[in-house]
Amino acid sequence: MNKIWLIIQREYWTRVRKKSFLLTTILAPLGMVLFFAVSILVAVSGQTDRKIVVIDDSGLYTNKLEDKNNLYFKYADTTLAYMNEVYKNQGYDGILYIPAPKNWQTIRPEYRSDGPLGSNAKEHIARQLEKVTRNILIEKENVDKTSLEKINNIDVSLAEKIIGQEDEKEASAEVGMVMGYILGFAIYIILLVYGTMVMKGVAEEKTSKVVEIIISSVKPFQLMMGKIIGVGMVGLTQFLIWGVMIVVLQLVLVFAFADQLAELQALANDPALAGNAPDQAKIAGYVAAFQQINLVQLFFIFLFYFFGGYLLYGSLYAAIGSAAGDDVDSNNSLSFIVTIPIILSITIMTAVVRDPSSTMATFSSIFPLTSPVVMPARLGFGFDSLPELYWQLPLSMVCLVLGFTFTTWVAGRIYRTGILLQGKKITLKDMGMWLKG
Amino acid sequence: MNILELEHINKTYGKHQANRDISFVVPKGSIYGMLGPNGAGKSTMIRIITNIIAADSGVVRFNGEVFKEQHHQLIGYMPEERGLYKKMMVGEQLVYLGRLKGLSKAEATKKVKDWLEKLHIADWWSKKIEDLSKGMQQKVQFIATTLHDPMLLILDEPFSGLDPVNSNLIKDEIFELQRKGTTIIFSTHRMEQVEEICEEIVLINNGQNILQGHVKEIRQRFKENKYQVLYNGDASLSALNGYDVEEQGNGKLILKATQGQSPNQLLRALLDQGLEIHHFNEILPSINEIFIRQVQAS
Numbered sequence: 001m002n003k004i005w006l007i008i009q010r011e012y013w014t015r016v017r018k019k020s021f022l023l024t025t026i027l028a029p030l031g032m033v034l035f036f037a038v039s040i041l042v043a044v045s046g047q048t049d050r051k052i053v054v055i056d057d058s059g060l061y062t063n064k065l066e067d068k069n070n071l072y073f074k075y076a077d078t079t080l081a082y083m084n085e086v087y088k089n090q091g092y093d094g095i096l097y098i099p100a101p102k103n104w105q106t107i108r109p110e111y112r113s114d115g116p117l118g119s120n121a122k123e124h125i126a127r128q129l130e131k132v133t134r135n136i137l138i139e140k141e142n143v144d145k146t147s148l149e150k151i152n153n154i155d156v157s158l159a160e161k162i163i164g165q166e167d168e169k170e171a172s173a174e175v176g177m178v179m180g181y182i183l184g185f186a187i188y189i190i191l192l193v194y195g196t197m198v199m200k201g202v203a204e205e206k207t208s209k210v211v212e213i214i215i216s217s218v219k220p221f222q223l224m225m226g227k228i229i230g231v232g233m234v235g236l237t238q239f240l241i242w243g244v245m246i247v248v249l250q251l252v253l254v255f256a257f258a259d260q261l262a263e264l265q266a267l268a269n270d271p272a273l274a275g276n277a278p279d280q281a282k283i284a285g286y287v288a289a290f291q292q293i294n295l296v297q298l299f300f301i302f303l304f305y306f307f308g309g310y311l312l313y314g315s316l317y318a319a320i321g322s323a324a325g326d327d328v329d330s331n332n333s334l335s336f337i338v339t340i341p342i343i344l345s346i347t348i349m350t351a352v353v354r355d356p357s358s359t360m361a362t363f364s365s366i367f368p369l370t371s372p373v374v375m376p377a378r379l380g381f382g383f384d385s386l387p388e389l390y391w392q393l394p395l396s397m398v399c400l401v402l403g404f405t406f407t408t409w410v411a412g413r414i415y416r417t418g419i420l421l422q423g424k425k426i427t428l429k430d431m432g433m434w435l436k437g
Numbered sequence: 438m439n440i441l442e443l444e445h446i447n448k449t450y451g452k453h454q455a456n457r458d459i460s461f462v463v464p465k466g467s468i469y470g471m472l473g474p475n476g477a478g479k480s481t482m483i484r485i486i487t488n489i490i491a492a493d494s495g496v497v498r499f500n501g502e503v504f505k506e507q508h509h510q511l512i513g514y515m516p517e518e519r520g521l522y523k524k525m526m527v528g529e530q531l532v533y534l535g536r537l538k539g540l541s542k543a544e545a546t547k548k549v550k551d552w553l554e555k556l557h558i559a560d561w562w563s564k565k566i567e568d569l570s571k572g573m574q575q576k577v578q579f580i581a582t583t584l585h586d587p588m589l590l591i592l593d594e595p596f597s598g599l600d601p602v603n604s605n606l607i608k609d610e611i612f613e614l615q616r617k618g619t620t621i622i623f624s625t626h627r628m629e630q631v632e633e634i635c636e637e638i639v640l641i642n643n644g645q646n647i648l649q650g651h652v653k654e655i656r657q658r659f660k661e662n663k664y665q666v667l668y669n670g671d672a673s674l675s676a677l678n679g680y681d682v683e684e685q686g687n688g689k690l691i692l693k694a695t696q697g698q699s700p701n702q703l704l705r706a707l708l709d710q711g712l713e714i715h716h717f718n719e720i721l722p723s724i725n726e727i728f729i730r731q732v733q734a735s
Binding site for chain 2: 003010212215217433
């Protein structure tokens with residue numbers, strides 16, 4: 001046991017001290033934050049101050065447009081042709097020309113300038129014109145304004161309730177789907193990245209021929225398990241650092257870009273942009289659905305599938321690594337055999353989040369080769385939406401434990417023979433023989 | 438007292454029988470040679486001794502006991518296919534390997550420092566293995582094998598890839614370890630080294646033990662009664678009955694006694710010819726010759 005611990009330590013420290021580990025661990029969240037920062041900046045960058053001169057042929061719009069989002073409207077009683085010549089000299093950035101409407105259903109104003117307007121400003125001007133036109137029409141047609149607002153503000157949203165639950169909590173399929181997708185995808189990445197790392201580590205030990213020295217001190221199985229656990233801890237460390245960094249950097253971001261964020265918030269909440277802004281009730285629904293998820297419980301179940309799935313696939317990858325020869329191509333074709341079920345899992349998972357109670361969802365979240373990716377995805381929906389999880393989850397967990405016990409046993413047998421064979425091309429048939437012997 | 442006893446070891450890989458009914462004993466404190474052509478089954482034999490693989494049948498006794506987990510710590514093994522973690526530093530790597538053999542961190546660190554000093558490479562501690570030449574790596578490998586003061590040291594082709602200077606350095610260390618009481622099993626197909634270093638040998642071919650015993654005794658056993666004489670005078674050899682002359686000229690004579698005559702009888706006969714003898718010795722077959730003869734015969 002003491003020796004396994006030594007091996008775990010070596011596997012862990014040699015990887016964690018590598019420059020590439022530091023780079024990926026630090027750069028990945030920085031990259032993500034940079035991505036957010038850039039997208040905020042891009043969204044906000046259309047917001048430079050603009051002075052716009054309005055030529056209003058009908059006179060109905062004059063002094064009615066609101067200055068907002070760095071757009072300032074001035075009104076000029078002159079011709080478009082004249083203004084085309086002089087707007088720059090008079091300090092304007094562009095001309096908004098509103099011809100007298102011939103037909104009130106279609107308004108066709110023009111914005112003239114030597115540069116682009118930007119989508120936010122364009123949207124703002126269009127909404128302003130729509131609003132003013134609406135008011136003009138209300139007056140013209142003699143419509144009662146309050147009745148009209150009543151009619152306009154009809155809100156229909158379909159609520160989904162699960163029958164037979166005490167307080168009939170509202171289940172938000174969208175939140176479950178997103179949550180499930182994130183969890184399933186995280187496990188998928190873990191299995192692929194760290195599984196491959198185990199495989200490469202084993203193959204390196206074999207091709208550098210250090211392995212025979214090590215197994216003259218420890219049992220091959222100890223070496224294999226030490227490596228799998230050590231690499232798994234590297235993965236855990238990486239995720240932990242990412243988690244902390246993302247939280248910290250988000251806080252930094254909120255402080256650094258407080259003004260810009262406030263502006264975005266204002267944009268989103270602007271009632272003038274009602275058609276564009278997300279529905280408040282809907283947001284509240286998402287928040288409520290998210291709060292219903294038992295995050296602590298989910299976290300521990302996620303950890304279970306992380307370790308179970310990783311042990312299952314890590315040991316299979318170790319077995320493949322032990323069969324590595326000097327021929328890189330044949331290694332790839334062997335590792336593909338292990339990679340296929342992982343890729344299959346993610347394909348199934350994308351279908352399962354759309355229909356989490358289908359037969360395929362049930363089967364694939366219990367079958368140990370697919371359950372590490374599929375089950376966490378279904379758990380995103382919560383026990384309330386999927387009450388069958390109360391019996392399926394324990395069954396799936398037991399199957400996974402049996403699964404990785406079996407694969408580590410199989411891998412151990414292949415591994416102890418594979419690592420000692422030098423220079424021979426190893427086939428699946430050979431591995432089958434080693435299992436027996 | 439024997440440190441190692443092997444009884445009727447058999448090992449088969451698929452259809453290939455790597456070891457067939459091999460038995461031999463290694464006396465404590467000896468330098469024991471395990472010889473055989475490539476593919477004879479030496480490495481399999483060693484892997485069974487070090488408990489890396491299990492024999493299909495037969496018994497291995499270490500120090501009188503059936504092999505146990507704890508015996509790992511009493512054996513130092515340098516495989517023929519050797520290597521080290523390329524990205525690890527020399528000191529760190531040796532301490533790790535020492536700890537896997539059961540040394541504490543402090544013990545391992547001290548011993549590594551002592552060894553590096555002894556081999557005049559104290560400044561290598563923080564060098565990466567990949568930055569060392571092959572010969573330099575061999576030295577590190579040798580330290581890794583002996584760091585934990587094993588009772589039994591198994592060296593598989595220890596001199597392959599070493600230049601003469603480093604070969605001698607390692608050879609001296611081997612003798613030094615033997616003086617301190619370590620038993621050394623030395624596996625090779627290079628016979629001249631065996632004669633120089635080993636006291637006893639076992640010869641393995643096609644997975645079988647075809648010859649074993651003390652080097653001197655084996656050479657005696659396979660001697661052909663050949664003698665070399667350096668002389669002055671005019672030798673008329675026609676009068677010498679019962680001897681085949683194999684070579685003559687420039688005052689040198691090589692002949693074979695065909696009727697089992699003693700060296701004294703030959704010497705007397707030569708003196709009777711009126712020759713002045715400057716040098717007289719019996720030619721014993723080299724282990725190499727015996728090896729080739731035995732391998733071809735088996």
